[in-house]
Amino acid sequence: MDIDFTGLKFTGKVRIELTSERDVVLNSVGLEILHVTSGQKNFQFKQSDEELTVSTGTFVGTLVVDYKGSIPDSLAGIYRAPYDHTHVVTTHFEAAQARRMLPCVDRPDVKAEFKVTVRVDKDLNVISNMPIDSVKDEGEKKVVTFQKTPRMSTYLLYLGVGKFEEQRDKLGKTDVIVAAIPGKSKLGNFALNEAKKAIASFESYYGIPYELPKIHMIAVPEFAMGAMENWGAITFRETALLLDAGSSTRAKKRVSEVVIHELAHQWFGDLVTMKWWDDIWLNESFATFMSFKVIDTLHPEWKVWDDFLRMETSGAGARDALKNTHPVEVHVNSPDEIEQIFDDISYGKGASILRMVEAYIGKEAFQKGIQHYLTKYTYSNAAGDDLWDILESTSRQQVKKVMTSWIRQPGHPIVTVSLNGGVLKLHQERFLISGAFERGTWPIPINMEVNGEPRSLLFEREDEAVDVGHISSLRINLNRTGFYLVRYLGLDEVVWKSNLTAIDRWGIVADAFAFLLSGIMTFTDYLKLLTRYLQEMEFLPASEVSDQITFLQLLLPSRMLELSREFHRSQLRILQGKTDENSLILRGTVASRLLFVDDDYADGLAGKFKEYEKVEPDMKQAVALAYARRTGDYDGLVKAFRGTSSDEDKTRILNAMTAFADQTLLKRTLDFAVSGEVKRQDVRTTVLAAAGKPNAQTVTWAWLRSNLEKLREFYRGTGILSGTLLGMIPILGVGRVSEVEQFFNELEMPEAHVGISAGLEKMRAYDRMVSSIR
């Protein structure tokens, strides 16, 4: 490729060695094809949709395509990522976007070796998957040639051009490198150290060394996702890789989690790839599950399995309780469909099921199976079945039956437990947030503890009876490794007399919230249950209860304000003396919530904004929120936004600016978010933040209606809008269901269809719950 860095266009020449039984069909979008040749032969070609058909007939040899293209301000394909009045040129190809940079067979199962050569201005750096092989000067320009990659999929290719600055380190023979825009690479030191430790952990767990001579971790100034696992050249948004002195503990945990997730992919996804996007969960669930495993060994004090339950398992459960869910393994075809399955099901549900299966067959058999699988399919592709076969043979347990059912069936079960004359009765059916009952069975590996004794069974039918005799204590779904809800009927006293762990207490209240939404628990019973948590001492259940109260406060302010004040005040007292990192995070969250229901407290926090620099990192968000809420100083906050170069700080201030009590200021904030001054990547978080603020729903909804086309433009070619609407619609729509339904029903928006349908269903459930309580 010859890249015109300032003119933002390029010419390219791709040579593909291939064999074809009929006319060659390549993928290509937005490229101007100049000619297609082979040796002296010039071929006719035609372009339609995303395909370039070349009239080769049967073909064996090297096909050469000459083409040119431009570098837009988008977030997919090859694009311009601006900063400080200049830019870098970067790529993001997953799922079907490599075709925007080069004509190719853009499918994950068609792997090839790539040799990349780029001609650029002399003063620019170029990064690709492999190390540089040679650099030759050509006048004002230079030609950079990279070493040939191993066999790999097109969606993992990478090219970055710009004034990158690097921090380098070494792990054995592997160069581990952080690259960022000038002045920022040293902020990647924490990530660099995490990466070295994590690579060593993965090498030992997988039993396969990291394959490439180097690994880049690149902070890209505009980036749609958190990060992308391009083989040997991982890209990140800045906040997922860089930390400065003002970074919060939450940001630090996130950097660790994202870095390690992407490194997990270097084996799971890059070395061994799914055959087709139907199995994208194989990539994402494994990377998610494996990353938590490794973080837990690196930072046991973080108790990241608590985060796993709250973020992955619970998030996926909420999505999976809709009729508008999909099986983990889902049939997809068009790029629009593919982009929209990078969701809670492919990540969280899949990962939770892997955790359940690991608990069922044991850690050793699981690890052995994974090693065998990766070795067998190295540089190749595999499907889910290939993995079950291996896990079944390493464990001699019924893995295939269990996995097939959980992966291919949509939804998940609720297990109702009751006691009748010394017999424990279990009943399973599909859980739906709509409150409808639907028959369904899953082979559930049940782990429980009866009177202190562990018991386990594979619960496959609708009903099961277990002889237990006299019961004095009972815990079901130990450690919450099972992806199902538990409803105890008439067993409250026994359950609460059991020796409950923090995870048990979390599970009970997390399930209760789902029962409240679906209508099988009354609001009165729910509130009664919450009284057990007012003095909660543990991070996991306390975070959960805070989330639930804050959410309900949006929909039912008059019923929740008092409780929110009481709970958050009591949490603040409990957390005052704690210094562990999770407590620091929770304290920041609690403060950010208390300020909305306690004006005196908010005034105290707001006063600290004038010395914002000195505020401890975990309290910065709360201080900014309180300042916006209590002063309405729009101009002051915009000035603060402009005055910082840290994306973390910018997003904190934007979040604060959605908390103005004055609704005209909120509208100004939303307009500011799409004015061009805010990074496109952060528009989503800003509009989502607005939807989640007290009394902000009417203004945010009106704004969304008239600005939806702009959001569409920002996120074209990605699944971002789909996820954003799924987050916003349910909250904005309560109290105006038919208006919202009508608006979206009249829209033609295939790239967000999945999120919209799911969002509307969730909205109806929330609305029903609210009307039943008011």
Ligand SMILES: [Zn+2]
């Ligand atoms: Zn991933």
